[in-house]
């Protein structure tokens with residue numbers, strides 16, 4: 188076991204919050220806050236986590252469950268745990284070849300990893316690193332030509348599903364990033380960078396690793412015809428011109444003949460609409476509270492979406508997963524599996540692939556313990572009888 192792996196073992200790291208603290212120590216503030224922060228007052232970010240606290244468990248005691256079965260099937264792929272790594276952009280700023288490290292850890296753990304369009308590692312390299320099923324998350328950044336080339340590369344590399352994110356018509360107002368000078372640091376202009384550069388210099392290990400990995404990454408999967416991979420400085424403006432509409436989903440459906448997952452469902456109405464345009468699965472997601480602040484926590488929306496779509500598509504949830512018991516609660520309300528973003532991004536920032544593996548292991552062992560304490564032998568048996576939902580959640 189190497190130094191990084193040792194640094195995230197028990198008793199130093201027992202939970203996701205421990206990984207968060209370690210990431211904070213290793214990363215410059217601008218990178219840590221990019222992971223940790225949310226939009227505006229961060230009220231949805233907090234609410235996502237609090238919703239899990241508000242829902243309580245109803246165990247069946249004096250029941251022996253010597254072995255608990257955690258296996259789940261999502262879009263035909265079998266997972267060792269009902270957990271999927273959510274798309275997280277710019278992982279290469281968190282750790283050298285970050286997306287490859289995350290995909291490798293997911294593959295070794297028997298779960299799916301989703302690669303963001305806004306990643307620093309190439310689609311082909313992430314597929315090769317993974318060894319397991321991988322999904323590709325699509326933004327229309329750079330225009331339709333550019334998206335079609337990404338779709339084509341994902342198909343050729345063996346990605347098994349396309350995740351289309353629909354809640355990003357403009358980047359959320361993430362105030363921490365603005366205060367930390369994220370824009371200035373990424374501009375590449377010395378004059379603009381100088382007032383903010385100190386936070387990088389006080390993390391020499393991170394800085395040395397970044398430089399050894401080639402310095403500031405480009406978006407290797409957003410290749411602008413005639414220009415090459417998109418530069419960091421261009422991304423915010425490009426994102427604002429890349430809104431995905433229901434119309435776009437028609438040509439995307441035609442261009443991709445494998446399963447499509449629509450991510451960013453906030454209401455029963457949009458859930459039905461997503462089914463109508465041919466989605467195979469939905470993710471009830473508010474982007475981890477990074478987009479429209481003030482929307483309801485995802486756990487609270489989940490029952491309305493599950494009721495709206497029935498068993499026509501598979502329903503996933505993300506936002507606020509920090510404990511295995513959070514996974515159990517989402518499954519009790521009808522999610523087939525959950526996605527986690529920050530939980531593994533903290534691990535990546537703390538210790539690279541070893542930290543991602545540790546995050547997955549923490550959630551897995553938490554889930555086993557939760558099932559045993561609930562007196563439930565398998566994740567597929569989890570249902571609403573194992574939980575109490577706050578009364579006002581049912582008023583709709």
Ligand SMILES: Cc1cc2nc3c(=O)[nH]c(=O)nc-3n(C[C@H](O)[C@H](O)[C@H](O)COP(=O)(O)O)c2cc1C
Nearest residue numbers: 222273274275276303352474475506507527528529
């Ligand atoms: C640092 C960071 C970057 C993200 N980048 C993307 C992205 O590129 N595409 C996307 O669809 N979602 C992105 N997300 C949202 C996640 O996919 C997911 O919806 C969210 O993290 C779930 O909330 P959680 O972090 O509480 O688990 C990002 C989230 C974080 C924390």
